[in-house]
Amino acid sequence: MTVAKDNKVEEVSQTGALLRTVTRLFTELQQRNFACCDVQSATQCVILTTLEREGDQTLTALTRSLNLDKAWLSRSTDDLVEQGLLAKTPHPGDRRALLLRLTDTGHTAAQDLNAQLNAQSAQVLARLPEQDRTAALRLLTGLAGALQAELDGEGGCAC
Numbered sequence: 001m002t003v004a005k006d007n008k009v010e011e012v013s014q015t016g017a018l019l020r021t022v023t024r025l026f027t028e029l030q031q032r033n034f035a036c037c038d039v040q041s042a043t044q045c046v047i048l049t050t051l052e053r054e055g056d057q058t059l060t061a062l063t064r065s066l067n068l069d070k071a072w073l074s075r076s077t078d079d080l081v082e083q084g085l086l087a088k089t090p091h092p093g094d095r096r097a098l099l100l101r102l103t104d105t106g107h108t109a110a111q112d113l114n115a116q117l118n119a120q121s122a123q124v125l126a127r128l129p130e131q132d133r134t135a136a137l138r139l140l141t142g143l144a145g146a147l148q149a150e151l152d153g154e155g156g157c158a159c
Helices: 003-034 042-054 058-067 070-082 103-124 130-152
Strands: 086-090 096-101
Touching: 003 042, 003 103, 042 058, 042 070, 042 096, 042 103, 058 070, 058 086, 058 096, 070 086, 096 103, 103 130
Parallel strands: none
Antiparallel strands: 086 096
């Protein structure tokens, strides 16, 4: 192998390891913040923030979106209904389906949690040198787009 090829292999290896490390660390920070959420589980926090971000959904759509077990998600949404954070209403286009909708209290809880998560992200970004922050935001925006394109394309799974 030439030096150029060896460097490319090393770059690919480093990129994969760094992305996994960043993902793991960011997930751990999010989990710590979810522990402060005023609901019973991290799953419920994810449900709240997802519905706040994406709007009303059926249980099936939310199951696909979050990649969670439908029975587990159903129990979690039932708990959120009991807490007054979520309402299950008949779906206007499908009598067999229920629509999951945040209540006013649920919207407030989700917005509070999003504010907490955003503050944590700002704190992380503030740890970078000031001259790197704009570049980091630009690169994260590009990376988010590249990841979404990979998921949307035919090559979304390497196995």
